Amino acid sequence: MVRINGERLLDDLRTLREFGRVGPGVVRQALSDVDIESRHWLVERMGEAGLDARIDGLGTVIGRSRSDGKALLVGSHTDTQPTGGWLDGAMGVMYGLELARAFREHEETRDFALDVASWIDEEGAFMGCLGSLAFCDMVEPESLADATGPGGARLGDVLREAGFEGRPWTRFEPGRYAGYLEAHIEQGPYLEEEEKRIGVVTSIVGIRSYQIAFKGEQNHAGTTPMPRRRDAATALIELAHRINRRFPERTGPKSVWTIGQIDVFPGAPSIVPGSAWMNVQFRDGEESRLDDLSALLHELVTEADAGGEVEVSIRRGNERVVAAAMDEGFQGHLARAAEVHAPGAWMRMPSAAGHDAQVIARCMPSAMLFVPSIDGISHAFEEDTAEEDVVLGCQVFADAAATILSEQRG
Amino acid sequence: MVRINGERLLDDLRTLREFGRVGPGVVRQALSDVDIESRHWLVERMGEAGLDARIDGLGTVIGRSRSDGKALLVGSHTDTQPTGGWLDGAMGVMYGLELARAFREHEETRDFALDVASWIDEEGAFMGCLGSLAFCDMVEPESLADATGPGGARLGDVLREAGFEGRPWTRFEPGRYAGYLEAHIEQGPYLEEEEKRIGVVTSIVGIRSYQIAFKGEQNHAGTTPMPRRRDAATALIELAHRINRRFPERTGPKSVWTIGQIDVFPGAPSIVPGSAWMNVQFRDGEESRLDDLSALLHELVTEADAGGEVEVSIRRGNERVVAAAMDEGFQGHLARAAEVHAPGAWMRMPSAAGHDAQVIARCMPSAMLFVPSIDGISHAFEEDTAEEDVVLGCQVFADAAATILSEQRG
Numbered sequence: 001m002v003r004i005n006g007e008r009l010l011d012d013l014r015t016l017r018e019f020g021r022v023g024p025g026v027v028r029q030a031l032s033d034v035d036i037e038s039r040h041w042l043v044e045r046m047g048e049a050g051l052d053a054r055i056d057g058l059g060t061v062i063g064r065s066r067s068d069g070k071a072l073l074v075g076s077h078t079d080t081q082p083t084g085g086w087l088d089g090a091m092g093v094m095y096g097l098e099l100a101r102a103f104r105e106h107e108e109t110r111d112f113a114l115d116v117a118s119w120i121d122e123e124g125a126f127m128g129c130l131g132s133l134a135f136c137d138m139v140e141p142e143s144l145a146d147a148t149g150p151g152g153a154r155l156g157d158v159l160r161e162a163g164f165e166g167r168p169w170t171r172f173e174p175g176r177y178a179g180y181l182e183a184h185i186e187q188g189p190y191l192e193e194e195e196k197r198i199g200v201v202t203s204i205v206g207i208r209s210y211q212i213a214f215k216g217e218q219n220h221a222g223t224t225p226m227p228r229r230r231d232a233a234t235a236l237i238e239l240a241h242r243i244n245r246r247f248p249e250r251t252g253p254k255s256v257w258t259i260g261q262i263d264v265f266p267g268a269p270s271i272v273p274g275s276a277w278m279n280v281q282f283r284d285g286e287e288s289r290l291d292d293l294s295a296l297l298h299e300l301v302t303e304a305d306a307g308g309e310v311e312v313s314i315r316r317g318n319e320r321v322v323a324a325a326m327d328e329g330f331q332g333h334l335a336r337a338a339e340v341h342a343p344g345a346w347m348r349m350p351s352a353a354g355h356d357a358q359v360i361a362r363c364m365p366s367a368m369l370f371v372p373s374i375d376g377i378s379h380a381f382e383e384d385t386a387e388e389d390v391v392l393g394c395q396v397f398a399d400a401a402a403t404i405l406s407e408q409r410g
Numbered sequence: 411m412v413r414i415n416g417e418r419l420l421d422d423l424r425t426l427r428e429f430g431r432v433g434p435g436v437v438r439q440a441l442s443d444v445d446i447e448s449r450h451w452l453v454e455r456m457g458e459a460g461l462d463a464r465i466d467g468l469g470t471v472i473g474r475s476r477s478d479g480k481a482l483l484v485g486s487h488t489d490t491q492p493t494g495g496w497l498d499g500a501m502g503v504m505y506g507l508e509l510a511r512a513f514r515e516h517e518e519t520r521d522f523a524l525d526v527a528s529w530i531d532e533e534g535a536f537m538g539c540l541g542s543l544a545f546c547d548m549v550e551p552e553s554l555a556d557a558t559g560p561g562g563a564r565l566g567d568v569l570r571e572a573g574f575e576g577r578p579w580t581r582f583e584p585g586r587y588a589g590y591l592e593a594h595i596e597q598g599p600y601l602e603e604e605e606k607r608i609g610v611v612t613s614i615v616g617i618r619s620y621q622i623a624f625k626g627e628q629n630h631a632g633t634t635p636m637p638r639r640r641d642a643a644t645a646l647i648e649l650a651h652r653i654n655r656r657f658p659e660r661t662g663p664k665s666v667w668t669i670g671q672i673d674v675f676p677g678a679p680s681i682v683p684g685s686a687w688m689n690v691q692f693r694d695g696e697e698s699r700l701d702d703l704s705a706l707l708h709e710l711v712t713e714a715d716a717g718g719e720v721e722v723s724i725r726r727g728n729e730r731v732v733a734a735a736m737d738e739g740f741q742g743h744l745a746r747a748a749e750v751h752a753p754g755a756w757m758r759m760p761s762a763a764g765h766d767a768q769v770i771a772r773c774m775p776s777a778m779l780f781v782p783s784i785d786g787i788s789h790a791f792e793e794d795t796a797e798e799d800v801v802l803g804c805q806v807f808a809d810a811a812a813t814i815l816s817e818q819r820g
Binding site: 081082083123124186187188189205207209218219220221222223224225226228231233234237238240241244254255256257258259260261262263264266267268269270271272273274276279281283317352353354373376377378379380 | 491492493533534596597598599615617619628629630631632633634635636638641643644647648650651654664665666667668669670671672673674676677678679680681682683684686689691693727762763764783786787788789790
């Protein structure tokens, strides 16, 4: 019934890419100067699409429909990893923008209520999924101001400098919403391996993140005999090795774990490191398995600390993403639309990556659509998706949004 | 026969500490602004002591005696580690300055020829022992300009900005020198453990340093299944673990090895690291043992690289310090002077740290004197030595220098 404009969609995506473009990729961390510029640009585009758009008190861009009746909220995030790809969450936000325009252009959908959001800081420069957590009232305002980001910047200061401080936050409004839809690139290899073009997400993994700190004694690398050393780097290496060796005892077939950050201080060839730290993150679709892995990690830290030479401590990171199931009804709408536009070329699948949808699923029905990632590459400059898949995904997404809303209107 | 002035010595040490002082410690890496300031100050002090002093084309400060006859060269280094102690090499340079003054004040030593040096970059901001290597003609000028230091600065640029570029280098002059003497803090626990106040160094360890690089594939930490990962951090952790486990097979009782630098890129909790690197350094008094350890390290790197997922490569670092024996005759002069001023409270010992003396020992007779380090702490802000030991060491050093020179004059 509703037809999206593929070229218009791709043009917007290319324009957005120019904010922070580096080669084929993008560097646009949440609330960086270039990210803020891109948010002002997005507000303009939403206004042209007939939405009542603004940047809220945390940096989330929200475009509200002026139509009555139950609204469908669609969106994703336009911030990126420190070295990110050009589609990631940006594609889902541009889908929302294109849907708002396409709905206005078609008789049947003209007065459907569609709100579009670009949630702030999904990638966790300050706090992962900050915008969607705030929407669901799952963060304490007090704690927020002191959250720190790249270079140790305080969130409160960054918001003040951006001029967002004091503005209201975008929050869940009981009664307004039929639910939430999010589109995203898969970021993994499965659709490509199965030769499918559309993924209908059944559930999203939970994420746990821990920072482990090591405190030893800085000393001279020549004159400190091995038995007398309290080497923080050696303690880190041994614990990291044990984590990699022991985790498979309790992981499932789809569990993943990552040591993505390691720092050693002061970091000189002739100095026995006095302190060190690393970040350990793991993901699974089942919270109970995450609990098991968390318990194992704490055991291993306690063992390492018991050694005595080096103090080892652990604290929970900012990731607060729990595993979430996607709404069955919405999955049906997405599946039917996929079968119309890509017969036999779609599949149901879990999401191994975290998304705002898994936060929002805790306050209203939510679902997600995936398009394939070439070679499964993501969170890297080389990330990409075939243009025809980007356009196909948007059309499927538009049909599903339209049938969900027409169902609401009975 | 010659008496040094302890208060004058301590005053100079305290003044020098103010260049780059941080709490009890010092941050004064070679050719940093504050290091350059301190070198101009040192040239003035040497001039007041009657020496013909200047900064050479690499930053080494050399103060030449105007007296005839064989000269004794004494010195050490005034640059520090990124976070260094206040005595380290600085004490040995101030000993030289005090000797030059004390010799002028005593009839018997007034016309003895004593040259004093502060060798540039012993700590290896650009190249370890650069000043002493240049003195012994052991560096190629071409290679030097491109050597990089803190923040990637090129040595050539830094020397130009400092105004040193084009000046002659301080080089060994056949016929001029009777030999070289260096005083230094022990930087280790042995003198304190043996309740001795003076150490006469018998030999200095050799140092090998290697940089090991890991090249994998950067990817998403949620959507990349464990079997598909090419995780540079995991490869680094496993090789580091194997080094720590296998090295004891070939180390001796006094061997030490250190992984002092680890970097993982891009360094984000949700990204599988695409590249990483670490520095591995080891030391021993026997070159043959260093060769064994180097061979083992290369074996382990080859094994790790053979795994295939991650490319592992190794290259030799800038450390070029070979094990060196100290001159027997000079050791005798130091031992006799120690027995006079600290009867029974001195010992002969090897040096587990690298020093300019082990470079200079390759072109002329050299020897070293140690004073105790409190708790054996060094290359850290907390490094310290009892004032009475600093003063005692200088007196012993002065007597030995005087008897060596009077012997020369027959």
